[in-house]
Amino acid sequence: MIPFNMKKEPRPIRRTFRRALRLLCPACGESSIVQKPFHVKHHCTYCRALFKREEGFFVGAILMNVVTSELIILFVCFIALLLFGAKYENVLWVLFVVALLFPVAFFHHSWSLWLAFDYLVESLPKYER
Ligand SMILES: [Zn+2]
Numbered sequence: 321m322i323p324f325n326m327k328k329e330p331r332p333i334r335r336t337f338r339r340a341l342r343l344l345c346p347a348c349g350e351s352s353i354v355q356k357p358f359h360v361k362h363h364c365t366y367c368r369a370l371f372k373r374e375e376g377f378f379v380g381a382i383l384m385n386v387v388t389s390e391l392i393i394l395f396v397c398f399i400a401l402l403l404f405g406a407k408y409e410n411v412l413w414v415l416f417v418v419a420l421l422f423p424v425a426f427f428h429h430s431w432s433l434w435l436a437f438d439y440l441v442e443s444l445p446k447y448e449r
Contacts, residue, residue: 346436353428368447373445380437393419
């Protein structure tokens with residue numbers, strides 16, 4: 321049995337990822353995680369959940385962006401080659417453009433998905449100052 325003060329708050333997976341897709345705080349869903357384009361807030365202004373926990377925490381967001389970009393590139397490659405029968409040289413140009421634009425367009429969502437994942441695994445600490 322878990323002692324009363326050690327009880328964990330419920331963290332539903334679907335609700336957390338819905339908030340992540342809308343770039344909202346995974347803990348409360350009341351505040352955006354974005355301060356301005358390509359700048360994630362230090363902490364949630366509503367519930368004070370810490371978004372930038374420690375040095376190197378951003379590596380998870382980069383990992384999320386790289387893995388998703390590679391999956392998208394693979395998906396586009398298979399669709400173009402197998403379904404449309406496009407020439408390989410033309411597909412390479414499309415993949416090059418996708419590889420340049422997708423990671424930039426996905427920047428905020430890679431952060432929000434990383435924060436949602438971290439929130440589900442171990443919750444987000446509160447900013448104390
Ligand atoms: Zn919050």
